[in-house]
Amino acid sequence: GAGVSQSPRYKVAKRGQDVALRCDPISGHVSLFWYQQALGQGPEFLTYFQNEAQLDKSGLPSDRFFAERPEGSVSTLKIQRTQQEDSAVYLCASSPTPSGYSTDTQYFGPGTRLTVL
Amino acid sequence: AQSVTQPDIHITVSEGASLELRCNYSYGATPYLFWYVQSPGQGLQLLLKYFSGDTLVQGIKGFEAEFKRSQSSFNLRKPSVHWSDAAEYFCAVGRYSSASKIIFGSGTRLSIRP
Numbered sequence: 001g002a003g004v005s006q007s008p009r010y011k012v013a014k015r016g017q018d019v020a021l022r023c024d025p026i027s028g029h030v031s032l033f034w035y036q037q038a039l040g041q042g043p044e045f046l047t048y049f050q051n052e053a054q055l056d057k058s059g060l061p062s063d064r065f066f067a068e069r070p071e072g073s074v075s076t077l078k079i080q081r082t083q084q085e086d087s088a089v090y091l092c093a094s095s096p097t098p099s100g101y102s103t104d105t106q107y108f109g110p111g112t113r114l115t116v117l
Numbered sequence: 118a119q120s121v122t123q124p125d126i127h128i129t130v131s132e133g134a135s136l137e138l139r140c141n142y143s144y145g146a147t148p149y150l151f152w153y154v155q156s157p158g159q160g161l162q163l164l165l166k167y168f169s170g171d172t173l174v175q176g177i178k179g180f181e182a183e184f185k186r187s188q189s190s191f192n193l194r195k196p197s198v199h200w201s202d203a204a205e206y207f208c209a210v211g212r213y214s215s216a217s218k219i220i221f222g223s224g225t226r227l228s229i230r231p
Contacts, residue, residue, distance in 0.1 A: 041223050041224070042121075042207050042221030042222050042223050043161070043207075043221050044221070045218045045219065045220075058218075093161075105163055106163075106219070107163075108153075109160050110158060110160045111160065
């Protein structure tokens, strides 16, 4: 079956522009996660959704970052007024179980590589 | 606070040789431990995970890992590597709670020498 998909795969933005990154989780998956992966680093947690509810957004680095999942399926990560330090790969993951317990297997998408000039 | 250390940034081994990737964690209680692999252009794929029970965990692609509480380690091993194993490997730690975070190490890049 289809895995987690993300679009676009690559995004180049000028500093100050707003960007929107899309995640299509595996169909029926209740939990959805966003991670940020800087060059040469491991992924860092940004936020977590259970269906449409954003239960944990403690990893969002600033109020320029906003995520939503209005119908409990597709999610969008929006970054306003992008800065150079926002350049990273943004990973989305989904999990079939209806909780954020970290024993769940998370299935990752290929990521969106954002470059801010 | 939870943390994960992967002391080797880059390792090169010959095809057919054995492999061990090191991982040390810091956590106050029994951790939940994971190894993920990331190939270029691919998403992270779970190799194996440890929650409880047998401390030697078998995973996919012939990998295994051993949880050693006394050493706070969860090293990944494979008896004979294949060229297709070249990738970035991440160790991660989580906890069983409503907090959904998984903390990843900084990764070890594995190269295979023909």
